[in-house]
Amino acid sequence: MQNSLPAHLKSLEAESIYIIREVVAELRNPVMLYSIGKDSSVMLHVAMKAFHPAKPPFPLLHVDTTWKFREMIAFRDETARRLDLNLIVHTNEDGLQRGISPIASGSQVHTQVMKTEALRQALERGGYDAAFGGARRDEEKSRAKERIFSHRSAAHAWDPRNQRPELWRLFNTRVREGESMRVFPLSNWTELDVWEYIRAENIPVVPLYFSKPRPVVKRSGALIMVDDERLPLEPGEEPRMARVRFRTLGCYPLTGAIESDAETLDDIIAEMRAATHSERQGRLIDTDEAGSMEKKKREGYF
Amino acid sequence: MDEAVRSAALPTLRLLTCGSVDDGKSTLIGRLLYEKRLIFHDQLAALERDSKKFGTTEDDIDFALLVDGLEAEREQGITIDVAYRYFATPARSFIVADTPGHEQYTRNMATGASNADLAIVLVDARKGLLTQTHRHSIIVSLLGVRHVVLAVNKIDLVEYDEKVFRDIVYDYRKFAEPLGFSTLFAVPISARYGDNVSSKSRRTDWFEGTHLLDYLEQIEVDEDRRAAPFRLPVQWVNRPHLDFRGIAGTIPSGRVRTGQSVVVANSGRLSTVAKIFVADQEVESAEAGDAVTLTLADELDIARGDVLSHPDSRPEVADQFTAHVIWMSAEPLLPGRSYLLKIGARTTPASVTELKHRIDVNNFDKLAAKRLDLNEVGFCNVATTMPVAYDAYADNRETGAFILIDRQTNETAAAGMIAHGLRRATNVHRHGLTVTRAAHADQKHQRPAILWFTGLSGAGKSTIANLVESKLHERGHHTALLDGDNVRHGLNKDLGFTAADRVENIRRVGEVAKLMTDVGLIVLCSFISPFRAERRLVRDLAGEGEFMEIFVEAPIETVIARDPKGLYKRALAGEIKNFTGVDQAYEEPEAAEMVLNSAQETADALAERIIDELERRGCIARL
Numbered sequence: 001m002q003n004s005l006p007a008h009l010k011s012l013e014a015e016s017i018y019i020i021r022e023v024v025a026e027l028r029n030p031v032m033l034y035s036i037g038k039d040s041s042v043m044l045h046v047a048m049k050a051f052h053p054a055k056p057p058f059p060l061l062h063v064d065t066t067w068k069f070r071e072m073i074a075f076r077d078e079t080a081r082r083l084d085l086n087l088i089v090h091t092n093e094d095g096l097q098r099g100i101s102p103i104a105s106g107s108q109v110h111t112q113v114m115k116t117e118a119l120r121q122a123l124e125r126g127g128y129d130a131a132f133g134g135a136r137r138d139e140e141k142s143r144a145k146e147r148i149f150s151h152r153s154a155a156h157a158w159d160p161r162n163q164r165p166e167l168w169r170l171f172n173t174r175v176r177e178g179e180s181m182r183v184f185p186l187s188n189w190t191e192l193d194v195w196e197y198i199r200a201e202n203i204p205v206v207p208l209y210f211s212k213p214r215p216v217v218k219r220s221g222a223l224i225m226v227d228d229e230r231l232p233l234e235p236g237e238e239p240r241m242a243r244v245r246f247r248t249l250g251c252y253p254l255t256g257a258i259e260s261d262a263e264t265l266d267d268i269i270a271e272m273r274a275a276t277h278s279e280r281q282g283r284l285i286d287t288d289e290a291g292s293m294e295k296k297k298r299e300g301y302f
Numbered sequence: 303m304d305e306a307v308r309s310a311a312l313p314t315l316r317l318l319t320c321g322s323v324d325d326g327k328s329t330l331i332g333r334l335l336y337e338k339r340l341i342f343h344d345q346l347a348a349l350e351r352d353s354k355k356f357g358t359t360e361d362d363i364d365f366a367l368l369v370d371g372l373e374a375e376r377e378q379g380i381t382i383d384v385a386y387r388y389f390a391t392p393a394r395s396f397i398v399a400d401t402p403g404h405e406q407y408t409r410n411m412a413t414g415a416s417n418a419d420l421a422i423v424l425v426d427a428r429k430g431l432l433t434q435t436h437r438h439s440i441i442v443s444l445l446g447v448r449h450v451v452l453a454v455n456k457i458d459l460v461e462y463d464e465k466v467f468r469d470i471v472y473d474y475r476k477f478a479e480p481l482g483f484s485t486l487f488a489v490p491i492s493a494r495y496g497d498n499v500s501s502k503s504r505r506t507d508w509f510e511g512t513h514l515l516d517y518l519e520q521i522e523v524d525e526d527r528r529a530a531p532f533r534l535p536v537q538w539v540n541r542p543h544l545d546f547r548g549i550a551g552t553i554p555s556g557r558v559r560t561g562q563s564v565v566v567a568n569s570g571r572l573s574t575v576a577k578i579f580v581a582d583q584e585v586e587s588a589e590a591g592d593a594v595t596l597t598l599a600d601e602l603d604i605a606r607g608d609v610l611s612h613p614d615s616r617p618e619v620a621d622q623f624t625a626h627v628i629w630m631s632a633e634p635l636l637p638g639r640s641y642l643l644k645i646g647a648r649t650t651p652a653s654v655t656e657l658k659h660r661i662d663v664n665n666f667d668k669l670a671a672k673r674l675d676l677n678e679v680g681f682c683n684v685a686t687t688m689p690v691a692y693d694a695y696a697d698n699r700e701t702g703a704f705i706l707i708d709r710q711t712n713e714t715a716a717a718g719m720i721a722h723g724l725r726r727a728t729n730v731h732r733h734g735l736t737v738t739r740a741a742h743a744d745q746k747h748q749r750p751a752i753l754w755f756t757g758l759s760g761a762g763k764s765t766i767a768n769l770v771e772s773k774l775h776e777r778g779h780h781t782a783l784l785d786g787d788n789v790r791h792g793l794n795k796d797l798g799f800t801a802a803d804r805v806e807n808i809r810r811v812g813e814v815a816k817l818m819t820d821v822g823l824i825v826l827c828s829f830i831s832p833f834r835a836e837r838r839l840v841r842d843l844a845g846e847g848e849f850m851e852i853f854v855e856a857p858i859e860t861v862i863a864r865d866p867k868g869l870y871k872r873a874l875a876g877e878i879k880n881f882t883g884v885d886q887a888y889e890e891p892e893a894a895e896m897v898l899n900s901a902q903e904t905a906d907a908l909a910e911r912i913i914d915e916l917e918r919r920g921c922i923a924r925l
C-alpha cells in the first residue's frame with residue numbers, strides 16, 4: 001500500500017521512477033536486464049508503477065548461462081506471464097557449443113563468455129542504446145563511484161576515469177551511434193531497503209531466498225547447492241541436506257548458500273539486521289582481488 | 303546492523319563531506335561505518351589485508367581504505383571522484399557523498415553538493431583554515447547547501463586543546479558570514495580515535511555541544527519544498543489509449559490536488575487537474591518528491607519539457623538570463639559557442655552570450671575573464687533558442703538548475719544556476735567587425751543546409767517540404783523555403799519552361815539558396831528540376847556537405863491519377879508544352895542523399911525521416 005511506505009522507501013521509489021521515465025523519454029531503444037533476483041524484482045515492480053496504467057514500453061532481457069537454478073527459470077517465465085511482458089532470453093550459443101561451463105572452464109572463463117560476451121551479443125543484436133540494470137552502489141566498492149547513467153563505448157567498455165558528472169537530477173543521456181547507456185535506477189538503495197520494500201509492497205521473489213532443507217556440498221568454504229546432476233561430485237563428496245537460503249542468485253555452481261532458518265520476509269529482514277557478512281560474499285566470482293569487479297566492468301560486465 | 307531500524311518520519315539526510323587532502327575525510331566516514339557496525343566481517347578482513355598493502359597507519363586499520371574505491375586512485379593514495387556511502391541508524395538513513403579536496407576537482411565537489419542538504423567541512427586542528435576550506439565552503443554555498451557542520455578533526459594531535467578549537471570556530475564564523483548558511487554547527491573530533499564521532503568524548507569535557515552523529519540524526523533540513531510554489535516539469539506523456547492522457551513527472555516543489563487549476567508555463571493555457579496518481583495509486587493530492595501522473599480536464603497540447611504550475615504563482619519564462627556556471631570540461635567555455643542546455647525535462651540549444659566575470663572560489667573575488675577553463679566558476683548571460691520556464695536557483699534548486707552539454711563530444715560541460723531573467727533589449731549581441739559564416743550559423747544554433755527536393759509534379763515535394771519547415775520552426779530553427787510559386791512570380795518571372803529557361807531558373811535558385819546558407823539558414827528548395835546537370839550545378843555551388851538531394855519518388859501513373867492542380871490532364875491534352883513526365887524527360891537522381899517514396903509512407907513520416915537525417919548530420923540538435 002502506497003500510503004504505508006516509510007518516507008525513505010517512498011523517496012527511493014520516486015527517484016527510481018524518475019530515472020526509468022527519463023530513459024524512456026530520451027533514449028531510442030531501451031531494454032531492461034532482468035536477472036530474476038530480488039533487485040530485478042524490485043526494479044521491475046517500480047517500472048510497472050512508472051508507466052501505470054500503461055505497460056513499460058520496453059522488453060525484458062535475460063542472459064541465460066544455462067546454469068541458473070531451475071527455480072529461477074520457472075520464476076522468470078511465470079513473472080513474464082503474470083505481468084504480460086515481452087521477455088527476451090539470450091544464450092551465447094557459440095559458448096555452449098564450445099562446451100563452456102562453470103565446471104569445465106572455471107568461473108572466470110564461464111563468466112566472461114556466458115555472461116559478459118553473451119550480454120554484449122544480446123545488446124548488439126537488439127540494437128539497444130540503453131539497458132537498465134538492478135545494481136546498487138552499496139554492493140561493492142567500485143559500484144559506489146559508478147554513475148546512475150553509465151556511459152559505455154561502442155565496445156561496451158566502462159571508463160571509470162572519464163565519467164560524466166551527475167548534477168541534480170539532470171542526467172545527460174546523450175549517446176552517439178553505437179554507444180550505449182547502462183542505467184541503474186536502484187543505485188541509491190541498500191540491500192535492507194530492497195527487502196523492506198519487497199515486504200511493504202508484497203513483491204514475489206524466487207523461493208530460493210527463503211530457507212528450507214536443500215542438498216548442498218561444501219567447496220572452498222562455500223555451500224554449493226546440488227541443483228541438478230551436472231555438478232560432478234568429488235570422490236568421497238556426499239551432498240547433505242541443510243537448512244540454507246541464498247542472499248544473491250546466480251549460476252548455481254558459483255553461488256554460495258548461507259545456513260539460515262529465515263523462512264519469511266520478516267525473518268530475512270531480522271537476519272539482515274544482525275548480519276555480519278556482506279552480500280557479495282556468496283558470489284564466488286568476487287573472491288579474487290578487491291579490484292576484480294572493476295576490471296570486469298571495464299570489459300563490459302554489467 | 304541491528305540498529306538499522308529506521309523511523310518513517312525523518313527523511314533521508316543527504317550529506318557531503320569536504321576537506322583538504324589528509325584532513326581525514328575518508329577516515330571519518332570509515333569510522334562512522336565502523337562504529338555503527340556497518341562494516342561487515344568480510345569487508346573488515348579485506349580492509350586488514352589492504353591496510354598492510356597500501357595503508358598509511360602503522361599498526362591499526364586504515365579506515366580510509368574502506369572508502370577510497372577505484373584501483374587507480376588507491377594506488378595513488380587519493381580520492382578522485384564522488385563516491386556514495388549509505389548507512390542508517392535507528393533515527394535516520396544517510397547518503398554520504400565523498401568528494402576529493404584538490405583544486406582540480408572542483409567539479410566533483412559541485413556534483414556532490416548539487417544533491418546534498420548538508421555539508422561537513424573538515425579542518426585539521428593543527429592547520430586551521432586553509433585556502434581549500436574557503437574554496438569548499440564557497441562552492442557549497444554556491445550550490446545552495448544551507449546547512450554546514452564544521453568538524454575540527456585530529457583534535458587528539460593538539461592535546462584536545464579548547465583554545466585551538468575556539469579560534470578555528472571564530473575564524474570560520476567570520477569567514478562564513480556572507481555565505482548565507484542557515485545553520486552552522488562546530489564540533490571537535492578525532493576521526494582516528496572516535497572522539498565525538500558517535501558518542502561524547504570525555505577528553506573534551508569543555509565542549510558543551512552534542513556529538514556529530516547525534517547532531518546529524520536530529521537536524522531538520524527540509525527547506526519545506528512542500529510549502530514552495532507548485533511546479534511539475536513534464537517528463538513523459540503517457541498515452542496507453544485514446545481515453546487516457548497522463549502527464550508524468552516528479553514534483554520538485556509544492557502540492558497539487560484534484561480540481562485545482564493549472565497553467566502551462568510556456569503557452570499560458572489553463573486547465574484543471576482531473577486525476578492524480580502517485581506511482582500507481584489514485585489519490586486526491588500529491589506533494590514535493592512524489593512521482594505522479596496527472597490527467598487534466600481539457601485536451602491541452604502538452605509535451606515533455608513543459609512546466610505546470612498554479613496560475614497565481616508561475617515560474618519565469620525567458621530566453622535570456624544570468625547564471626553562475628561551473629565549468630566542467632577540458633575544452634574552455636567560449637562565449638558565442640553553441641551548447642545544449644538541459645533544464646528540467648527541456649533540452650534546447652543555447653549559448654553564453656557574455657561572460658561577465660570569473661569568480662575566484664578561494665575568496666569570492668570577481669575577476670575579468672574572456673573564457674572559463676576546467677573547474678572555474680563564472681557569472682554570465684545565457685541565451686536559449688526557445689523560451690524556458692525556470693525559477694531563480696536561490697528560490698528553487700530544481701527548477702533553477704541546468705547543465706550545458708557539448709554538442710560535439712556529448713560530455714557535460716557545465717553546471718549552471720540561474721540568477722535572474724533578462725529582457726532582450728538588455729542584451730544586444732556584440733561581435734567583431736566581420737560576421738563570419740560560422741558566426742551566423744552559431745547564432746542560430748544550427749548548421750546550414752540546402753534540402754533540394756526533386757521529383758515529378760504532384761509527387762509530394764512541397765507537402766513534405768512544408769511539413770519539414772514547420773517542424774524545424776517549432777524547434778526554434780531558422781529556415782527559408784523556395785519553390786516555383788514564390789520564385790516564378792518574382793525573381794524568375796522572366797523565365798519560361800524551355801530547357802534553357804529551366805536551367806537558368808535552377809541556377810538562380812541555387813545562387814539564392816547559397817547566399818541564404820551563408821547567413822546560416824536551412825534552405826528548403828522544392829523544384830521538379832528534371833535534369834541531373836542542373837542539380838549537379840547547385841550541389842557544386844553549395845558548401846562542402848551542405849547539399850542534400852532528396853528524391854521524392856512516385857510512379858508517373860500515381861501522379862497522373864493524383865493530378866492535384868489538373869496539370870497532367872492539360873498536358874496530356876496538349877494544352878501545356880514541355881511538361882515533365884509527359885513530353886519532357888525526368889532524369890532520376892543516381893546518388894541522392896535520400897529517396898522518399900510518397901506512395902508508400904505518409905508525408906509526415908517522410909518529413910520525420912528528414913528531421914532524423916538532419917539530426918544525424920549535426921545540422922540540428924537531437925532533442
Ligand SMILES: Nc1nc2c(ncn2[C@@H]2O[C@H](COP(=O)(O)OP(=O)(O)O)[C@@H](O)[C@H]2O)c(=O)[nH]1
Nearest residue numbers: 323324325326327328329358366456492493494
Ligand atoms: N591522529 C589522527 N590522525 C588522523 C585523524 N583523522 C585522520 N587521520 C590520519 O590522517 C591521514 C589522512 O586521512 P584520510 O582519511 O586519508 O584523509 P582524506 O584525504 O581527507 O580522506 C591518515 O593517515 C589518517 O589515519 C585524527 O583524528 N587523528
